[in-house]
Amino acid sequence: MAENRWQIILGAVVLLVILLTAAFSLGIYVGRHGWGEEGLRYQPPGPEGGPGAAPGQDFAANPPDLVGRIRALSQLGIQLATQDGPRIVEVSENTRVEDKDGTPLKLTDLRLGDLVAVFGEFTPGNGQRLVASQIVRLPERAPQQP
Amino acid sequence: MDNNQPRRFRTIDYALALLLAGIAFLFYYVTLTPSLSYLSPDGNELATIPYVLGLAHMPGYPLYTWLGKIFTFLPFGDVAHRVNLMSAALGAVGVGGLYLIITSLLHQRAASPILRRAGASLAAALFAFSPTYWSQAVIAEVYAPNIAMVALTLLALLHWERTRRDRDFFLFALVFGLSLGTHISNLGFAPAFAIFILLTDRSVLKRPTWWIAGLAGFALGAAQFAWLPLKASTLNDRIMLEHAPTTLKGIYNYTLGAFPQFKFAFTLSEIPDRVVVYLYLLTHQFGRLSLLLGVIGMVALLLRRSRHYYLLVGMYLVHVWFFIQYRAFDLEVFFLPAHFIWAIFLAFGIPEVLGWLERTIIRLTGGQPSRPSQWAMAIVTVGLALIPLGHNLSTSDRSYDVSINDFYANVWEMLPSDSALLTQGGVFGYDAFYWQLVYGTRQDVLLPALPTPNPAPKDILGRDLYSTTQVIGPNRARGPGGLPPDLVSNELWQIPILTGAQSGTSGLNPRGRLVLYQLSETPGNLVVDEANPTIPLDVDLKGLTLLGADVDPMNVESGSRIHLTLYWRLDRARPYQIETALDGRSVEIHDLGLGNLERYQAEIGPVLDRVILEDYWLVVPSTTPEGTLELTVRIVGHEETITITELAVVDQEEAMERWLRIAGKSSSVP
Structure with missing residues (x-):
């Protein structure tokens, strides 16, 4: 019985450490990223520009609507590979394109494989198409193995 | 009598496990990918390698390859469809196994038998229809078969705990060794198994036959990795060829040393974010309430079955600790064994809440709990499984992926x-x-x-x-x-x-x-x-x-x-x-x-x-x-x-x- 008591005490300490670690991590996360989900997505890109990484920058105050890697692009639209599958980003003359540090870019500066965060409005339907108001090119990451 | 002993299964438990596995299989089958798919980056390779009995990418997955080969003999669909079907079938085995593990561990004081079984069924169903597990049960991948192997390993260990026979320990060690062939990360469970064995019966350490049974079983299971050098000549991937398992060093690099750039890839300051990534993925599977219910379950497990607490929490912590530091773009699938164990914690939490409700009703109404009220609570509890089922059905359906x-x-x-x-x-x-x-x-x-x-x-x-x-x-x-x-x-x-x-x-x-x-x-x-x-x-x-x-x-x-x-x-x-x-x-x-x-x-x-x-x-x-x-x-x-x-x-x-x-x-x- 005494042995069982020690097992329970030690187990309780372990559980307490788990809970404290989770609470501490959450606190650090919220301090860095706010309550948004952007900090959750910083994973490396998939093979051949598969599901993309998320921004390295802090979008806590205004999380983008899409983050992904450019699969195809033209003056009028971008096909984006996101964590949730492919999405179509439509652009217009009013769409602002910029670098991570805010440097204005032209749409033609974007390249296939670039990682971008997109702000805008989804068109009615299945949520696969978005009209972009702003596109932010994010820093590149090294390709990964399978 | 050891109060910590797992319960023996009754016929009703086997029937419920079979029913749960059957229902899970039905939904996996209906939503199964018809053939090839890009859902997993390795999926098409893993659909092909079993048929040709080749060598898959690191760490080789010999058991997966052999099991897949068996499924390729099914007389319908194409080969990729049949291997996809293996994920559905073994995914369902994992669900049935989860129910049996839970029901053998749930303490009788937690709630009445009917509510315990309802809680166990709900936890198994929550896992079965969680989005990540479902996604892996409908394509050719290693993760659903691996969950079946993890479940069988745990069931074998619990069976040995009941019998303490050396031959049952051999069986456990064999299944554990074999499970490395569906995912080598299962090796990380070894410390938790060791602690559990010590807490269960330290005297076995003095028995040479126990040692021989354990070592022989594990060695026999792990001997599957002899497949690697035998089939190394079939490799055609640039990275795999660089680490071809043709020497002892090559075998190490191909297995335990695989993908070093993925492992422990984050600095200490990044770890809190990674913990939150894991918590996010966990809540994505079971909902936010699952965090609270899981913690309640861990407390219940500790108080009611302390050595099983060490077993399961030990397995869980090693797995989470390793994979929060793993840099993979398809990270969510690596946490599936941790989600599996969290489902057991949930299963301990749910009956505690139900038992508390039951006792409250008794106090309020006076007298004994009525059978109809217990049934009503059980039906409502099991009915909650419809929530993830309905929520994830359309997103998990890959039957259109042609x-x-x-x-x-x-x-x-x-x-x-x-x-x-x-x-x-x-x-x-x-x-x-x-x-x-x-x-x-x-x-x-x-x-x-x-x-x-x-x-x-x-x-x-x-x-x-x-x-x-x-x-x-x-x-x-x-x-x-x-x-x-x-x-x-x-x-x-x-x-x-x-x-x-x-x-x-x-x-x-x-x-x-x-x-x-x-x-x-x-x-x-x-x-x-x-x-x-x-x-x-x-x-x-x-x-x-x-x-x-x-x-x-x-x-x-x-x-x-x-x-x-x-x-x-x-x-x-x-x-x-x-x-x-x-x-x-x-x-x-x-x-x-x-x-x-x-x-x-x-x-x-x-x-x-x-x-x-x-x-x-x-x-x-x-x-x-x-x-x-x-x-x-x-x-x-x-x-x-x-x-x-x-x-x-x-x-x-x-x-x-x-x-x-x-x-x-x-x-x-x-």
Whole structure:
């Protein structure tokens, strides 16, 4: 019985450490990223520009609507590979394109494989198409193995 | 009597486990991917390797390969379908096993038997229909079979705990050793197993027969890795070949030392974010309430079954600790064993809450709990499983995912004799390799990347060249699947001649475009001076005019293709993207001029005010319903949709029959 008591005490300490670690991590996360989900997505890109990484920058105050890697692009639209599958980003003359540090870019500066965060409005339907108001090119990451 | 002993199973427990596994299998089967899929980056390789009894990517997965081979003998579907079915079947075994583990551990004081079983059923169902597990149970991947092995390992350990017989310990050690062949990370559970064994019966350490049974069982299970050097000669992936398991060091690098760049890849300051990533993924599986219920369950487990607490929390912590520091783009699947264990914590939490409710009702009403009230609570509890089922059904359904097979079936039909098809190499090339390795499809067509990731120009000399990956120019596919840069001349034109479904709900392709390119020394008739389309349209789209189109045939079998020619006149020099759709469902998007217009203008001549001719074949997805469907085009960014014609789509041949026929099989027997 005494042995069982020690097992329970030690187990309780372990559980307490788990809970404290989770609470501490959450606190650090919220301090860095706010309550948004952007900090959750910083994973490396998939093979051949598969599901993309998320921004390295802090979008806590205004999380983008899409983050992904450019699969195809033209003056009028971008096909984006996101964590949730492919999405179509439509652009217009009013769409602002910029670098991570805010440097204005032209749409033609974007390249296939670039990682971008997109702000805008989804068109009615299945949520696969978005009209972009702003596109932010994010820093590149090294390709990964399978 | 040891209060910590797991319960013996009753007939009702086996029946419920079977029922839960059956229900899970039914839903996995209905939502199963019909054949090949890009959902997992390795999925097509893992669908092929079992059939050819080859060597999969690191760490080799021998047990997975052998189990998959057994499933390839099923007498229906194609080989990929049968391997997908293995994930569904073993995924269901994992669900049934989870129920049995839970029900053997739940303490009788937690709640009445009926509520305990209801709670255990709910926890098993929550896991079965959690989005990540479901996604892995419908494709060829290692994760669902691995959960079955984890469940069997735990059941074997709990069985030994009851009997303390050496032969049962041998069985546990054997299953544990075998489980490394579905995922080698299971080895991380060893410390928790050791602690549990010590807490259960330290005296076994003094028994030589126990040691012999354990070591022999584990060694026998782990001996499967002898498969690696035996099959190392079949490797065709650049990275795998660099670490070929032909020496002891090679075997280590291929297994325990695999993917070192993924492991412990984050700094200490990044760990809190990684913990939150894990918590996010956990809540994504079971909902936010599951955090509280899981913690309640851990407390209950500690108080009621302290040594099982050490077993399960030990397994859980090692797994989470390792994978929060793992840098993989498909991270969520690596946490599945941790989610499996969290489901056990949930199962301990749910009956505690139900037991508390039951006791409260008794206090309020006085007397004994009535049978009907217990049944009512049990039904409501089990009914809660409908929430994740309903929520995740549509997103987990992969039964529509036919785009790879539809595309390649048409590729094999179109390629001329003795041509060469350039594909991605290694693990990522199996969407094409599958056909030749499994069915011997079009042996006259050379796949240069199949035998080696580094084909040489002389290998393809004298053959008509085609590709399904970008091999020329700045957009050339790089990375682990990329072909050598000097394989073909950069002077060649890469002309799309066939496009598969690549967007929209009918044929989602997460990996990108399915395009067959012809490699040619000239751009062909990309720009001409006159148009004479059979369907004149003359629609002005502000800078771009659609002059007309040719469509042939007008009656098309679903899964087959139409020959589409679009005649455009470019009035303003701007890039455009063209989207084709069938009855409003997007089929594909391409750049005006099929990606070659800019180069044409730079190297050949002006394109403004001339006729741009897009001449290509378009795959009609085999999921397209029969009937008369509008074929439309639209410029991306424009609202206006132009109807080209009405296509009569027929469905006289089942998709699977068609794929098998084209693969070279008249029946489904390999």
